[in-house]
Amino acid sequence: MQKNTKKKKSTMQKVIQGFVIFMLILSFASVFITLLQISF
Helix, strand or coil: CHHHHHHHHHHHHHHHHHHHHHHHHHHHHHHHHHHHHHHC
8 A cells, every 4th residue: 555655645746756857847948948038
């Protein structure tokens, strides 16, 4: 039973990590686009 809960926690952590990385990439992309719009 303990092993199953640990596996569930690790999968949740992976999902959260992926979401955080996705949000970071989105924020960087938005900043990059705004910089491009300002420069051109």
